[in-house]
Amino acid sequence: MEITGTPVTVESVRDVGPSTIALELETPAAFDALPGQFVLLRAAPEDEVIERHYTLSSPSTEGTFELTVGVDPDGELSPWLAELDGGETVHVDGPFGQITYERDRDVVAVAGGPGVGPAVSIAEAAHDAGHEAVVVYQDDDPAHEQRLETLEDEGATVVLADENDDGTIADAIETHLKDGQCYAFGFEAFVTAVSDAIEDAGGDPDDALIENFG
Template sequence: MEGTPVTVASVSEVGPETVTLELETPDGFDALPGQFVLLRAKPDEEVLSRHYTLSSPSVGETFELTVGVDPDGDLSPWLAALERGDTVHIDGPFGRITYEGEDDVVALAGGPGIGPSVAVAEAAHDAGHDAVVIYQADEPAHTDRLEALEDAGATVVFVDDGVNDELADAIETHREEGQLYAFGFDDFVTFVADAIEDAGGDPDDALIENFG
Protein backbone atom coordinates (compact mmCIF):
# COMPACT_ATOMS: atom_id res chain seq x y z
CA MET A 1 0.00 0.00 0.00
CA GLU A 2 1.37 3.41 -0.96
CA GLY A 3 1.83 6.33 1.40
CA THR A 4 3.41 6.72 4.82
CA PRO A 5 2.28 4.28 7.53
CA VAL A 6 1.00 6.04 10.65
CA THR A 7 -0.08 4.55 13.96
CA VAL A 8 -3.48 5.16 15.52
CA ALA A 9 -3.13 6.78 18.96
CA SER A 10 -6.88 6.82 19.71
CA VAL A 11 -10.36 6.89 18.22
CA SER A 12 -12.99 9.03 19.95
CA GLU A 13 -16.68 9.67 19.35
CA VAL A 14 -17.26 13.42 19.00
CA GLY A 15 -20.87 13.52 17.82
CA PRO A 16 -23.63 11.47 16.23
CA GLU A 17 -21.97 9.11 13.73
CA THR A 18 -18.77 11.15 13.96
CA VAL A 19 -15.36 10.12 15.29
CA THR A 20 -11.90 11.58 15.42
CA LEU A 21 -8.80 9.61 14.56
CA GLU A 22 -5.78 10.74 16.54
CA LEU A 23 -2.72 9.64 14.58
CA GLU A 24 0.92 9.64 15.57
CA THR A 25 2.79 12.22 13.52
CA PRO A 26 5.37 10.65 11.20
CA ASP A 27 8.84 12.12 10.75
CA GLY A 28 8.87 15.13 8.45
CA PHE A 29 5.11 15.67 8.52
CA ASP A 30 4.27 19.36 8.91
CA ALA A 31 0.78 20.70 8.25
CA LEU A 32 -1.27 23.83 8.87
CA PRO A 33 -4.94 24.06 9.88
CA GLY A 34 -7.07 23.81 6.73
CA GLN A 35 -4.85 21.31 4.93
CA PHE A 36 -5.85 17.73 4.19
CA VAL A 37 -4.33 14.29 3.72
CA LEU A 38 -5.10 11.32 1.53
CA LEU A 39 -5.75 8.36 3.82
CA ARG A 40 -5.38 4.82 2.50
CA ALA A 41 -6.55 1.64 4.20
CA LYS A 42 -7.33 -1.95 3.31
CA PRO A 43 -10.45 -3.06 5.19
CA ASP A 44 -10.79 -6.22 3.06
CA GLU A 45 -8.96 -7.14 -0.10
CA GLU A 46 -9.28 -3.72 -1.75
CA VAL A 47 -7.28 -0.63 -0.92
CA LEU A 48 -9.60 2.33 -0.33
CA SER A 49 -8.63 6.00 -0.13
CA ARG A 50 -10.36 9.17 1.06
CA HIS A 51 -9.37 12.76 1.66
CA TYR A 52 -9.71 14.07 5.22
CA THR A 53 -8.99 17.62 6.38
CA LEU A 54 -7.04 18.05 9.59
CA SER A 55 -9.18 18.89 12.61
CA SER A 56 -6.36 19.67 15.03
CA PRO A 57 -5.06 23.23 15.37
CA SER A 58 -1.44 22.09 15.24
CA VAL A 59 0.75 19.10 14.46
CA GLY A 60 2.92 17.91 17.32
CA GLU A 61 3.34 14.34 18.48
CA THR A 62 -0.11 13.57 17.04
CA PHE A 63 -2.65 15.09 14.68
CA GLU A 64 -6.35 14.58 14.25
CA LEU A 65 -8.82 13.78 11.47
CA THR A 66 -12.60 13.95 11.88
CA VAL A 67 -14.54 11.20 10.12
CA GLY A 68 -18.27 11.15 9.46
CA VAL A 69 -19.39 7.55 9.78
CA ASP A 70 -21.81 6.17 7.20
CA PRO A 71 -23.09 2.88 8.65
CA ASP A 72 -23.37 1.52 5.09
CA GLY A 73 -20.04 2.93 3.96
CA ASP A 74 -17.11 0.80 2.85
CA LEU A 75 -14.40 2.64 4.81
CA SER A 76 -15.70 4.93 7.57
CA PRO A 77 -17.20 2.16 9.80
CA TRP A 78 -13.87 0.36 9.60
CA LEU A 79 -12.01 3.53 10.57
CA ALA A 80 -14.37 4.09 13.49
CA ALA A 81 -13.60 0.58 14.78
CA LEU A 82 -9.81 1.05 14.77
CA GLU A 83 -7.91 0.71 18.04
CA ARG A 84 -4.72 2.13 19.46
CA GLY A 85 -1.73 0.62 17.66
CA ASP A 86 -3.53 -0.06 14.37
CA THR A 87 -2.06 1.42 11.19
CA VAL A 88 -3.32 3.44 8.23
CA HIS A 89 -1.36 5.12 5.45
CA ILE A 90 -1.35 8.79 4.49
CA ASP A 91 -0.03 11.08 1.79
CA GLY A 92 0.24 14.83 2.17
CA PRO A 93 -0.45 17.32 3.52
CA PHE A 94 -2.15 18.98 0.57
CA GLY A 95 -4.14 22.17 0.06
CA ARG A 96 -3.66 25.92 -0.07
CA ILE A 97 -6.51 26.79 2.32
CA THR A 98 -4.45 27.36 5.46
CA TYR A 99 -4.34 29.42 8.63
CA GLU A 100 -0.90 30.73 9.56
CA GLY A 101 -1.70 32.62 12.76
CA GLU A 102 -1.92 36.14 11.36
CA ASP A 103 -5.61 37.18 11.44
CA ASP A 104 -8.92 37.09 13.23
CA VAL A 105 -11.08 34.43 11.58
CA VAL A 106 -14.69 33.69 10.70
CA ALA A 107 -14.95 29.95 10.03
CA LEU A 108 -18.10 28.66 8.32
CA ALA A 109 -18.80 24.95 8.65
CA GLY A 110 -21.32 22.81 6.86
CA GLY A 111 -21.71 19.32 8.36
CA PRO A 112 -18.28 17.63 8.30
CA GLY A 113 -16.64 20.99 7.70
CA ILE A 114 -16.70 21.49 11.47
CA GLY A 115 -13.42 19.57 11.83
CA PRO A 116 -11.23 22.07 9.97
CA SER A 117 -13.38 25.01 11.10
CA VAL A 118 -12.88 24.32 14.80
CA ALA A 119 -9.18 23.72 14.16
CA VAL A 120 -8.80 27.10 12.41
CA ALA A 121 -10.72 28.84 15.21
CA GLU A 122 -8.62 27.20 17.92
CA ALA A 123 -5.41 28.07 16.09
CA ALA A 124 -6.53 31.70 15.84
CA HIS A 125 -7.36 31.81 19.54
CA ASP A 126 -4.00 30.21 20.41
CA ALA A 127 -2.31 32.94 18.33
CA GLY A 128 -4.13 35.67 20.28
CA HIS A 129 -6.77 36.47 17.67
CA ASP A 130 -10.56 36.56 17.72
CA ALA A 131 -12.61 33.76 16.20
CA VAL A 132 -16.17 33.23 15.01
CA VAL A 133 -17.54 29.81 14.08
CA ILE A 134 -20.83 29.59 12.15
CA TYR A 135 -21.90 25.95 12.04
CA GLN A 136 -24.84 24.53 10.09
CA ALA A 137 -25.83 20.98 11.00
CA ASP A 138 -28.76 18.96 12.29
CA GLU A 139 -26.69 17.03 14.82
CA PRO A 140 -23.60 19.02 15.81
CA ALA A 141 -20.22 17.42 16.48
CA HIS A 142 -17.24 18.73 18.45
CA THR A 143 -19.60 20.52 20.85
CA ASP A 144 -17.08 20.24 23.73
CA ARG A 145 -14.45 22.09 21.73
CA LEU A 146 -16.95 24.69 20.56
CA GLU A 147 -18.09 25.29 24.14
CA ALA A 148 -14.46 25.69 25.21
CA LEU A 149 -13.97 28.27 22.45
CA GLU A 150 -17.05 30.16 23.65
CA ASP A 151 -15.76 30.08 27.22
CA ALA A 152 -12.49 31.56 25.92
CA GLY A 153 -14.31 34.45 24.24
CA ALA A 154 -15.01 33.17 20.74
CA THR A 155 -18.41 33.55 19.07
CA VAL A 156 -20.16 30.32 18.05
CA VAL A 157 -23.38 30.40 16.02
CA PHE A 158 -25.36 27.19 15.45
CA VAL A 159 -27.75 27.04 12.48
CA ASP A 160 -30.08 24.11 11.81
CA ASP A 161 -29.60 22.27 8.54
CA GLY A 162 -31.74 23.78 5.78
CA VAL A 163 -32.45 27.03 7.64
CA ASN A 164 -30.57 29.11 5.10
CA ASP A 165 -32.13 32.45 6.02
CA GLU A 166 -30.49 32.21 9.44
CA LEU A 167 -27.21 31.18 7.83
CA ALA A 168 -27.31 34.19 5.50
CA ASP A 169 -28.08 36.49 8.44
CA ALA A 170 -25.14 35.09 10.41
CA ILE A 171 -22.83 35.59 7.44
CA GLU A 172 -23.99 39.18 6.98
CA THR A 173 -23.57 39.89 10.70
CA HIS A 174 -20.08 38.45 11.10
CA ARG A 175 -18.43 38.50 7.66
CA GLU A 176 -16.26 41.55 8.40
CA GLU A 177 -14.96 40.25 11.75
CA GLY A 178 -12.05 38.30 10.29
CA GLN A 179 -10.68 36.33 7.38
CA LEU A 180 -13.52 34.19 6.05
CA TYR A 181 -13.07 30.43 5.76
CA ALA A 182 -15.70 27.95 4.59
CA PHE A 183 -15.54 24.15 4.66
CA GLY A 184 -18.27 21.82 3.44
CA PHE A 185 -19.95 20.14 0.53
CA ASP A 186 -20.84 21.93 -2.70
CA ASP A 187 -24.37 23.08 -1.81
CA PHE A 188 -23.13 24.64 1.42
CA VAL A 189 -20.09 26.48 0.09
CA THR A 190 -22.01 27.66 -2.99
CA PHE A 191 -24.67 29.16 -0.70
CA VAL A 192 -21.96 30.74 1.45
CA ALA A 193 -20.32 32.38 -1.57
CA ASP A 194 -23.68 33.75 -2.77
CA ALA A 195 -24.54 35.01 0.73
CA ILE A 196 -21.21 36.82 1.02
CA GLU A 197 -21.89 38.56 -2.28
CA ASP A 198 -25.50 39.38 -1.33
CA ALA A 199 -24.18 40.98 1.86
CA GLY A 200 -21.86 43.24 -0.10
CA GLY A 201 -18.66 41.22 0.21
CA ASP A 202 -16.42 39.57 -2.35
CA PRO A 203 -16.56 35.75 -2.21
CA ASP A 204 -13.18 35.63 -3.95
CA ASP A 205 -11.66 37.01 -0.74
CA ALA A 206 -12.96 34.02 1.23
CA LEU A 207 -10.89 30.84 1.60
CA ILE A 208 -13.32 28.11 0.56
CA GLU A 209 -12.72 24.36 0.62
CA ASN A 210 -15.32 22.45 -1.41
CA PHE A 211 -15.60 18.80 -0.31
CA GLY A 212 -17.40 17.95 -3.56
Template sequence: MEIEGTPVTVESVRDVGPDTIALELETPEEFDALPGQFVLLRAAPGDEVYERHYTLSSPSVEDTFELTVGIDPEGELSPWLADLEGGETVHVDGPFGTITYERDQDVVAVAGGPGVGPAVSIAEAAHDAGHEAVVVYQDDEPAHRDRLEALEDEGATVVFVDDDADEELADAIETHLEKGQYYAFGFDGFVRFVADAIEDAGGDPDEALIENFG
Protein backbone atom coordinates in the same frame (compact mmCIF):
# COMPACT_ATOMS: atom_id res chain seq x y z
CA MET B 1 -0.56 -6.37 1.19
CA GLU B 2 1.55 -3.39 0.22
CA ILE B 3 -0.11 -0.01 0.74
CA GLU B 4 1.26 3.24 -0.63
CA GLY B 5 1.95 6.19 1.62
CA THR B 6 3.61 6.76 4.99
CA PRO B 7 2.56 4.27 7.69
CA VAL B 8 1.28 5.96 10.85
CA THR B 9 -0.04 4.55 14.09
CA VAL B 10 -3.61 5.18 15.19
CA GLU B 11 -3.27 6.71 18.65
CA SER B 12 -6.98 6.85 19.49
CA VAL B 13 -10.50 6.94 18.09
CA ARG B 14 -13.28 8.78 19.89
CA ASP B 15 -16.88 9.73 19.19
CA VAL B 16 -17.32 13.48 18.71
CA GLY B 17 -20.94 13.57 17.53
CA PRO B 18 -23.63 11.47 15.90
CA ASP B 19 -21.99 9.19 13.31
CA THR B 20 -18.77 11.19 13.65
CA ILE B 21 -15.38 10.20 15.02
CA ALA B 22 -12.06 11.92 15.62
CA LEU B 23 -9.15 9.82 14.46
CA GLU B 24 -5.90 10.77 16.21
CA LEU B 25 -2.79 9.69 14.31
CA GLU B 26 0.90 9.69 15.13
CA THR B 27 2.67 12.51 13.32
CA PRO B 28 5.36 11.09 11.00
CA GLU B 29 8.78 12.65 10.71
CA GLU B 30 8.98 15.82 8.60
CA PHE B 31 5.18 16.07 8.45
CA ASP B 32 4.37 19.77 8.61
CA ALA B 33 0.76 20.79 8.07
CA LEU B 34 -1.29 23.90 8.74
CA PRO B 35 -4.95 24.13 9.76
CA GLY B 36 -7.06 23.90 6.62
CA GLN B 37 -4.93 21.32 4.83
CA PHE B 38 -5.88 17.70 4.17
CA VAL B 39 -4.30 14.27 3.77
CA LEU B 40 -5.01 11.20 1.69
CA LEU B 41 -5.59 8.24 4.00
CA ARG B 42 -5.31 4.66 2.79
CA ALA B 43 -6.23 1.44 4.56
CA ALA B 44 -7.23 -2.10 3.69
CA PRO B 45 -10.23 -3.25 5.76
CA GLY B 46 -10.32 -6.46 3.74
CA ASP B 47 -8.72 -7.58 0.50
CA GLU B 48 -8.89 -4.16 -1.14
CA VAL B 49 -7.20 -0.84 -0.42
CA TYR B 50 -9.48 2.16 -0.01
CA GLU B 51 -8.46 5.80 0.09
CA ARG B 52 -10.22 8.97 1.18
CA HIS B 53 -9.29 12.61 1.66
CA TYR B 54 -9.74 14.01 5.17
CA THR B 55 -9.08 17.56 6.32
CA LEU B 56 -7.11 18.10 9.51
CA SER B 57 -9.18 18.98 12.55
CA SER B 58 -6.38 19.67 15.02
CA PRO B 59 -4.82 23.14 15.40
CA SER B 60 -1.29 21.68 15.41
CA VAL B 61 0.55 18.52 14.34
CA GLU B 62 3.44 18.49 16.82
CA ASP B 63 3.12 14.93 18.14
CA THR B 64 -0.20 13.77 16.75
CA PHE B 65 -2.78 15.12 14.34
CA GLU B 66 -6.51 14.62 14.12
CA LEU B 67 -8.93 13.86 11.31
CA THR B 68 -12.69 14.15 11.73
CA VAL B 69 -14.51 11.37 9.90
CA GLY B 70 -18.23 11.19 9.16
CA ILE B 71 -19.43 7.58 9.31
CA ASP B 72 -21.33 6.24 6.32
CA PRO B 73 -22.86 2.95 7.50
CA GLU B 74 -22.70 1.68 3.91
CA GLY B 75 -19.16 2.93 3.31
CA GLU B 76 -16.11 0.76 2.72
CA LEU B 77 -13.69 2.66 4.96
CA SER B 78 -15.35 4.89 7.57
CA PRO B 79 -17.14 2.11 9.55
CA TRP B 80 -13.85 0.22 9.75
CA LEU B 81 -12.05 3.34 11.03
CA ALA B 82 -14.78 3.83 13.64
CA ASP B 83 -14.17 0.32 15.00
CA LEU B 84 -10.42 0.82 15.54
CA GLU B 85 -9.21 0.85 19.13
CA GLY B 86 -5.73 2.34 18.75
CA GLY B 87 -2.42 0.74 17.83
CA GLU B 88 -3.42 -0.10 14.28
CA THR B 89 -1.61 1.27 11.22
CA VAL B 90 -3.00 3.34 8.37
CA HIS B 91 -1.12 5.12 5.58
CA VAL B 92 -1.17 8.80 4.69
CA ASP B 93 0.10 11.07 1.93
CA GLY B 94 0.27 14.84 2.23
CA PRO B 95 -0.43 17.33 3.49
CA PHE B 96 -2.19 18.86 0.51
CA GLY B 97 -4.16 22.03 -0.09
CA THR B 98 -3.55 25.75 -0.39
CA ILE B 99 -6.29 26.80 2.05
CA THR B 100 -4.29 27.36 5.22
CA TYR B 101 -4.27 29.46 8.35
CA GLU B 102 -0.95 31.02 9.37
CA ARG B 103 -2.04 32.19 12.86
CA ASP B 104 -1.69 35.79 11.70
CA GLN B 105 -5.20 37.31 11.74
CA ASP B 106 -8.78 37.16 13.01
CA VAL B 107 -10.94 34.48 11.38
CA VAL B 108 -14.54 33.63 10.57
CA ALA B 109 -14.94 29.90 9.87
CA VAL B 110 -18.26 28.81 8.36
CA ALA B 111 -18.92 25.07 8.41
CA GLY B 112 -21.53 22.70 7.13
CA GLY B 113 -21.63 19.08 8.31
CA PRO B 114 -18.12 17.57 8.29
CA GLY B 115 -16.65 21.00 7.62
CA VAL B 116 -16.69 21.57 11.37
CA GLY B 117 -13.37 19.72 11.69
CA PRO B 118 -11.19 22.26 9.89
CA ALA B 119 -13.37 25.13 11.11
CA VAL B 120 -12.80 24.34 14.78
CA SER B 121 -9.08 23.74 14.21
CA ILE B 122 -8.68 27.15 12.58
CA ALA B 123 -10.68 28.85 15.33
CA GLU B 124 -8.57 27.18 18.01
CA ALA B 125 -5.34 28.11 16.24
CA ALA B 126 -6.51 31.73 15.98
CA HIS B 127 -7.48 31.85 19.64
CA ASP B 128 -4.18 30.31 20.71
CA ALA B 129 -2.35 32.97 18.68
CA GLY B 130 -4.27 35.80 20.37
CA HIS B 131 -6.67 36.56 17.51
CA GLU B 132 -10.45 36.75 17.41
CA ALA B 133 -12.41 33.77 16.10
CA VAL B 134 -15.97 33.24 14.92
CA VAL B 135 -17.45 29.86 14.01
CA VAL B 136 -20.78 29.62 12.18
CA TYR B 137 -21.84 25.98 12.04
CA GLN B 138 -24.90 24.59 10.26
CA ASP B 139 -25.90 21.10 11.38
CA ASP B 140 -28.90 19.62 13.18
CA GLU B 141 -26.62 17.30 15.18
CA PRO B 142 -23.39 19.21 15.84
CA ALA B 143 -20.08 17.43 16.27
CA HIS B 144 -17.15 18.72 18.36
CA ARG B 145 -19.63 20.49 20.62
CA ASP B 146 -17.23 20.25 23.58
CA ARG B 147 -14.46 22.05 21.69
CA LEU B 148 -16.84 24.68 20.36
CA GLU B 149 -18.27 25.34 23.81
CA ALA B 150 -14.73 25.62 25.20
CA LEU B 151 -13.93 28.19 22.54
CA GLU B 152 -17.08 30.10 23.43
CA ASP B 153 -16.16 30.03 27.12
CA GLU B 154 -12.79 31.54 26.21
CA GLY B 155 -14.33 34.44 24.30
CA ALA B 156 -14.82 33.18 20.76
CA THR B 157 -18.17 33.60 19.02
CA VAL B 158 -19.93 30.36 18.06
CA VAL B 159 -23.22 30.36 16.16
CA PHE B 160 -25.16 27.09 15.73
CA VAL B 161 -27.63 27.01 12.84
CA ASP B 162 -30.16 24.26 12.03
CA ASP B 163 -29.97 22.50 8.67
CA ASP B 164 -33.10 24.13 7.27
CA ALA B 165 -32.42 27.62 8.68
CA ASP B 166 -30.81 29.15 5.60
CA GLU B 167 -32.08 32.64 6.39
CA GLU B 168 -30.47 32.44 9.82
CA LEU B 169 -27.23 31.25 8.20
CA ALA B 170 -27.24 34.17 5.78
CA ASP B 171 -27.90 36.59 8.66
CA ALA B 172 -24.96 35.16 10.63
CA ILE B 173 -22.68 35.49 7.59
CA GLU B 174 -23.72 39.12 7.14
CA THR B 175 -23.38 39.91 10.85
CA HIS B 176 -19.77 38.71 10.93
CA LEU B 177 -18.75 39.86 7.45
CA GLU B 178 -16.02 42.23 8.67
CA LYS B 179 -14.83 40.16 11.64
CA GLY B 180 -11.87 38.45 9.96
CA GLN B 181 -10.63 36.32 7.10
CA TYR B 182 -13.52 34.16 5.89
CA TYR B 183 -13.17 30.41 5.55
CA ALA B 184 -15.89 27.99 4.46
CA PHE B 185 -15.83 24.18 4.56
CA GLY B 186 -18.56 21.83 3.40
CA PHE B 187 -20.26 20.12 0.51
CA ASP B 188 -20.99 21.85 -2.77
CA GLY B 189 -24.47 23.22 -2.08
CA PHE B 190 -23.40 24.60 1.29
CA VAL B 191 -20.28 26.44 0.16
CA ARG B 192 -22.11 27.85 -2.86
CA PHE B 193 -24.74 29.22 -0.48
CA VAL B 194 -22.02 30.75 1.70
CA ALA B 195 -20.37 32.42 -1.30
CA ASP B 196 -23.72 33.85 -2.46
CA ALA B 197 -24.52 35.06 1.06
CA ILE B 198 -21.17 36.85 1.30
CA GLU B 199 -21.86 38.59 -2.00
CA ASP B 200 -25.44 39.47 -1.03
CA ALA B 201 -24.08 41.03 2.17
CA GLY B 202 -21.76 43.28 0.20
CA GLY B 203 -18.59 41.22 0.54
CA ASP B 204 -16.34 39.63 -2.08
CA PRO B 205 -16.66 35.83 -2.12
CA ASP B 206 -13.41 35.61 -4.11
CA GLU B 207 -11.60 36.80 -0.99
CA ALA B 208 -13.02 33.93 1.06
CA LEU B 209 -11.01 30.72 1.36
CA ILE B 210 -13.48 28.00 0.45
CA GLU B 211 -12.96 24.23 0.53
CA ASN B 212 -15.59 22.32 -1.45
CA PHE B 213 -15.89 18.69 -0.31
CA GLY B 214 -17.72 17.83 -3.56
Protein backbone atom coordinates in the same frame (compact mmCIF):
# COMPACT_ATOMS: atom_id res chain seq x y z
CA MET C 1 -0.33 -6.45 0.27
CA GLU C 2 1.61 -3.22 -0.25
CA ILE C 3 -0.07 0.04 0.71
CA THR C 4 1.59 3.19 -0.53
CA GLY C 5 2.03 6.27 1.62
CA THR C 6 3.64 6.94 4.98
CA PRO C 7 2.67 4.43 7.68
CA VAL C 8 1.36 6.08 10.85
CA THR C 9 0.03 4.65 14.09
CA VAL C 10 -3.56 5.21 15.16
CA GLU C 11 -3.23 6.70 18.64
CA SER C 12 -6.94 6.81 19.47
CA VAL C 13 -10.46 6.87 18.07
CA ARG C 14 -13.25 8.66 19.91
CA ASP C 15 -16.84 9.67 19.26
CA VAL C 16 -17.29 13.43 18.81
CA GLY C 17 -20.89 13.52 17.64
CA PRO C 18 -23.63 11.43 16.02
CA SER C 19 -21.97 9.11 13.48
CA THR C 20 -18.77 11.13 13.76
CA ILE C 21 -15.36 10.13 15.08
CA ALA C 22 -12.06 11.88 15.69
CA LEU C 23 -9.13 9.81 14.48
CA GLU C 24 -5.90 10.79 16.22
CA LEU C 25 -2.78 9.75 14.33
CA GLU C 26 0.90 9.78 15.09
CA THR C 27 2.60 12.67 13.31
CA PRO C 28 5.28 11.31 10.95
CA ALA C 29 8.68 12.91 10.57
CA ALA C 30 8.77 16.03 8.37
CA PHE C 31 4.96 16.27 8.37
CA ASP C 32 4.23 19.99 8.53
CA ALA C 33 0.55 20.65 7.96
CA LEU C 34 -1.42 23.81 8.65
CA PRO C 35 -5.07 24.11 9.70
CA GLY C 36 -7.20 23.91 6.57
CA GLN C 37 -5.09 21.30 4.78
CA PHE C 38 -6.00 17.66 4.15
CA VAL C 39 -4.40 14.25 3.75
CA LEU C 40 -5.06 11.16 1.68
CA LEU C 41 -5.56 8.22 4.02
CA ARG C 42 -5.24 4.61 2.86
CA ALA C 43 -6.12 1.39 4.64
CA ALA C 44 -7.06 -2.15 3.63
CA PRO C 45 -10.28 -3.38 5.22
CA GLU C 46 -11.16 -6.81 3.83
CA ASP C 47 -7.72 -6.89 2.13
CA GLU C 48 -8.74 -4.22 -0.36
CA VAL C 49 -6.97 -0.87 -0.36
CA ILE C 50 -9.40 2.02 0.15
CA GLU C 51 -8.39 5.68 0.13
CA ARG C 52 -10.21 8.81 1.22
CA HIS C 53 -9.37 12.48 1.71
CA TYR C 54 -9.81 13.92 5.20
CA THR C 55 -9.17 17.47 6.36
CA LEU C 56 -7.20 18.07 9.55
CA SER C 57 -9.29 18.98 12.56
CA SER C 58 -6.51 19.69 15.06
CA PRO C 59 -5.00 23.17 15.46
CA SER C 60 -1.47 21.75 15.34
CA THR C 61 0.39 18.57 14.37
CA GLU C 62 2.79 18.45 17.30
CA GLY C 63 3.14 14.79 18.29
CA THR C 64 -0.22 13.80 16.81
CA PHE C 65 -2.80 15.18 14.43
CA GLU C 66 -6.53 14.65 14.18
CA LEU C 67 -8.95 13.88 11.37
CA THR C 68 -12.71 14.15 11.82
CA VAL C 69 -14.53 11.37 9.97
CA GLY C 70 -18.24 11.10 9.31
CA VAL C 71 -19.22 7.45 9.63
CA ASP C 72 -21.42 6.13 6.84
CA PRO C 73 -22.73 2.70 7.91
CA ASP C 74 -22.63 1.63 4.24
CA GLY C 75 -19.21 3.13 3.60
CA GLU C 76 -16.14 1.15 2.62
CA LEU C 77 -13.70 2.77 5.05
CA SER C 78 -15.31 4.89 7.75
CA PRO C 79 -17.08 2.04 9.64
CA TRP C 80 -13.76 0.17 9.79
CA LEU C 81 -11.99 3.27 11.11
CA ALA C 82 -14.68 3.73 13.75
CA GLU C 83 -14.03 0.22 15.13
CA LEU C 84 -10.28 0.67 15.59
CA ASP C 85 -8.94 0.46 19.14
CA GLY C 86 -5.65 2.29 18.68
CA GLY C 87 -2.29 0.82 17.81
CA GLU C 88 -3.23 -0.08 14.25
CA THR C 89 -1.41 1.32 11.21
CA VAL C 90 -2.87 3.37 8.38
CA HIS C 91 -1.03 5.18 5.58
CA VAL C 92 -1.16 8.86 4.66
CA ASP C 93 0.03 11.10 1.87
CA GLY C 94 0.16 14.86 2.17
CA PRO C 95 -0.52 17.39 3.43
CA PHE C 96 -2.36 18.85 0.46
CA GLY C 97 -4.37 22.00 -0.15
CA GLN C 98 -3.81 25.72 -0.61
CA ILE C 99 -6.38 26.78 1.99
CA THR C 100 -4.34 27.32 5.13
CA TYR C 101 -4.35 29.36 8.29
CA GLU C 102 -1.01 30.89 9.32
CA ARG C 103 -2.08 32.03 12.82
CA ASP C 104 -1.69 35.63 11.70
CA ARG C 105 -5.19 37.15 11.78
CA ASP C 106 -8.75 37.06 13.08
CA VAL C 107 -10.96 34.46 11.42
CA VAL C 108 -14.57 33.73 10.53
CA ALA C 109 -14.90 29.98 9.92
CA VAL C 110 -18.16 28.84 8.30
CA ALA C 111 -18.92 25.11 8.28
CA GLY C 112 -21.57 22.81 6.96
CA GLY C 113 -21.71 19.19 8.17
CA PRO C 114 -18.22 17.65 8.10
CA GLY C 115 -16.67 21.06 7.54
CA VAL C 116 -16.80 21.59 11.30
CA GLY C 117 -13.47 19.78 11.73
CA PRO C 118 -11.29 22.29 9.88
CA ALA C 119 -13.45 25.20 11.06
CA VAL C 120 -12.89 24.33 14.71
CA SER C 121 -9.18 23.72 14.16
CA ILE C 122 -8.77 27.15 12.53
CA ALA C 123 -10.74 28.88 15.29
CA GLU C 124 -8.66 27.15 17.98
CA ALA C 125 -5.41 28.02 16.21
CA ALA C 126 -6.52 31.65 15.96
CA HIS C 127 -7.45 31.77 19.64
CA ASP C 128 -4.16 30.15 20.65
CA ALA C 129 -2.31 32.81 18.65
CA GLY C 130 -4.19 35.65 20.37
CA HIS C 131 -6.63 36.42 17.55
CA GLU C 132 -10.41 36.63 17.49
CA ALA C 133 -12.50 33.79 16.07
CA VAL C 134 -16.06 33.30 14.86
CA VAL C 135 -17.49 29.86 14.02
CA VAL C 136 -20.73 29.59 12.05
CA TYR C 137 -21.86 25.97 11.84
CA GLN C 138 -24.89 24.37 10.18
CA ASP C 139 -25.87 20.83 11.12
CA ASP C 140 -28.90 19.10 12.64
CA ASP C 141 -26.60 16.89 14.74
CA PRO C 142 -23.56 18.99 15.66
CA ALA C 143 -20.18 17.38 16.20
CA HIS C 144 -17.34 18.69 18.39
CA GLU C 145 -19.84 20.36 20.73
CA GLN C 146 -17.41 20.29 23.65
CA ARG C 147 -14.72 22.09 21.65
CA LEU C 148 -17.26 24.64 20.43
CA GLU C 149 -18.41 25.27 23.99
CA THR C 150 -14.81 25.72 25.12
CA LEU C 151 -14.17 28.20 22.32
CA GLU C 152 -17.27 30.14 23.31
CA ASP C 153 -16.26 30.11 27.00
CA GLU C 154 -12.88 31.53 25.98
CA GLY C 155 -14.39 34.43 24.07
CA ALA C 156 -15.04 33.15 20.56
CA THR C 157 -18.39 33.71 18.87
CA VAL C 158 -20.21 30.50 17.95
CA VAL C 159 -23.38 30.50 15.84
CA LEU C 160 -25.24 27.20 15.36
CA ALA C 161 -28.00 26.59 12.83
CA ASP C 162 -30.15 23.62 11.84
CA GLU C 163 -29.59 22.07 8.43
CA ASN C 164 -32.41 23.92 6.70
CA ASP C 165 -31.92 27.22 8.52
CA ASP C 166 -30.13 29.13 5.78
CA GLY C 167 -31.42 32.41 7.16
CA THR C 168 -29.37 32.12 10.34
CA ILE C 169 -26.26 31.36 8.29
CA ALA C 170 -26.85 34.34 6.00
CA ASP C 171 -27.51 36.66 8.97
CA ALA C 172 -24.35 35.47 10.74
CA ILE C 173 -22.25 36.02 7.62
CA GLU C 174 -23.66 39.53 7.21
CA THR C 175 -22.98 40.31 10.88
CA HIS C 176 -19.46 38.90 11.05
CA LEU C 177 -18.13 39.18 7.50
CA LYS C 178 -15.72 41.99 8.41
CA ASP C 179 -14.59 40.37 11.66
CA GLY C 180 -11.77 38.39 10.06
CA GLN C 181 -10.58 36.30 7.14
CA CYS C 182 -13.53 34.19 6.01
CA TYR C 183 -13.12 30.44 5.54
CA ALA C 184 -15.86 28.05 4.44
CA PHE C 185 -15.88 24.25 4.42
CA GLY C 186 -18.65 21.94 3.26
CA PHE C 187 -20.37 20.26 0.37
CA GLU C 188 -21.13 22.11 -2.85
CA ALA C 189 -24.66 23.30 -2.06
CA PHE C 190 -23.52 24.69 1.29
CA VAL C 191 -20.46 26.57 0.08
CA THR C 192 -22.44 27.93 -2.87
CA ALA C 193 -25.00 29.32 -0.40
CA VAL C 194 -22.15 30.80 1.65
CA SER C 195 -20.72 32.50 -1.44
CA ASP C 196 -24.14 33.94 -2.25
CA ALA C 197 -24.55 35.18 1.34
CA ILE C 198 -21.15 36.88 1.23
CA GLU C 199 -22.12 38.66 -1.99
CA ASP C 200 -25.53 39.64 -0.59
CA ALA C 201 -23.75 41.10 2.44
CA GLY C 202 -21.65 43.34 0.20
CA GLY C 203 -18.51 41.22 0.29
CA ASP C 204 -16.51 39.55 -2.44
CA PRO C 205 -16.73 35.73 -2.44
CA ASP C 206 -13.33 35.62 -4.13
CA ASP C 207 -11.81 37.02 -0.93
CA ALA C 208 -13.06 34.02 1.06
CA LEU C 209 -11.06 30.81 1.31
CA ILE C 210 -13.56 28.10 0.39
CA GLU C 211 -13.07 24.33 0.38
CA ASN C 212 -15.73 22.45 -1.59
CA PHE C 213 -16.00 18.81 -0.42
CA GLY C 214 -17.83 17.89 -3.62
